[in-house]
Amino acid sequence: MASHFNNAHHLQIDNYQSVNIINPSADSLGALQAQIAAGAIHDSRERCDAPKCHPETRVAVQDDLYGWIVDGDGESERPRDVKWVTGPAGTGKTAVMGSLADRCAANGVLGATFFFASWSASIGRRRKTSFVTTIAYQLARYREDLQTAISTAVEKNPDVFEKNLHVQMEALVLSPLRELVRQSDGPGLRGAIIIDGLDECEAEQYHDTTSTGARGKPVRTNAQDQLEILQVLRAASSDPSFPFRILIASRPERVFREFFDPKSNPTLFADKLDLNEDYNANADMTLFLEAQFNLLRRRYNLPHSWPPPNTIQTLVENASGQFIYAATVIRFLDAGHRESPKALLEAILKMGSKLNSNSNPLKQLDILYSNILESSPDPLLSIQWIRAVRWIGDTPEASAFSVTTLLQTDPESDEAEHLLGNLYSLIWIPPPSDQATSGYDFYHKSLFDYLDDPGRCESLYESARRLHTLQGPSYTS
Structure with missing residues (x-):
């Protein structure tokens, strides 16, 4: 991304942590920065371990999307400035969007990004509140003249952060862009706004106090807040002064299917x-698995004959197009179990032999999740911990140390390692030296889709529910 700041209003933008306020413009940008979801930006510290496309994979789709950003639709009568990238869970949407954002940034054509994540401890990544402000803040970094226009907009609208998203988009983005078009003699703006995981945006927790119950029922649904963001982006894309192409990645949930349906x-x-x-x-998954098995062979000093013939083909077929399956298999083999990768791979391949070719595409992933969870010395209690980590993780102060201290029953025991030590392929556990400041993290939302669905989790789901009842309050979200 281009950077054109001068010393008169320098911003310290590394990790989006501090602002050097030395003039009114910087003062306005400091106020704007205080309203952003820093972790939602593609290169944030929170996303340092986010999935990216393995080199030489997903080349075609990335080239397609990048070409659309740079060159548009060619001879299309009406340019299409919005593209919806979709697919079921585990098909690699976030990896594609992350790699594409890096490519656009390197080539100076990235306007802004926002990566939603329902599992994030950062509330800003889970809700709409900081969406427009985060986009505006990044645009202010894109070019100096746009920075000045956005700073002026903040100065003129000091209460804009309390307004709805439509008002914020008009005041912080569209009006500054119109002003730039009127005044600028330089090259026109172009580039992309990349939004990932919009289906993971949760509704604001307003409640109807007239309803029964202590808090009443939520006034808004997730779909309503997701639709509001879609409508805001649509209004932006239809404005003649808005020069950016918008990419929106999500699962094919109903609100998105209806919004992008040309008939409706x-x-x-x-x-x-x-x-x-x-x-x-x-083909991409085959390349990924071949590269990863080469690394495993070197790391564990395994023979060149490993894995056995047709193993990669079998795993690709089992994945049914879900990159999350292949990635989870590799993490499971490399998680440092007592068993060797050879033995673990044999167990995985035996899982697949029990299924027929007409199985549900999620079935292999479900079986893999089941086997990994059952490798814990106490699977049901491990699920309790996973649910609790997810629930407590909603609070910013939820470091791994504080969560472990709260959950363990014996302060002298290493209960976390006992219960989660075999689950490193599902949950990221910070090293001991970082556990006071870093929290637990999960690799993919599909784990909770699995745990929350009795039809998929089956016996583990029912046993965990019974354990919830026996132990007291539920940690399910």
């Missing part, structure tokens, strides 16, 4: 790209 929304000029239907992921 004929005035929206948008394209759809389905990672599951439009691109064959098998």
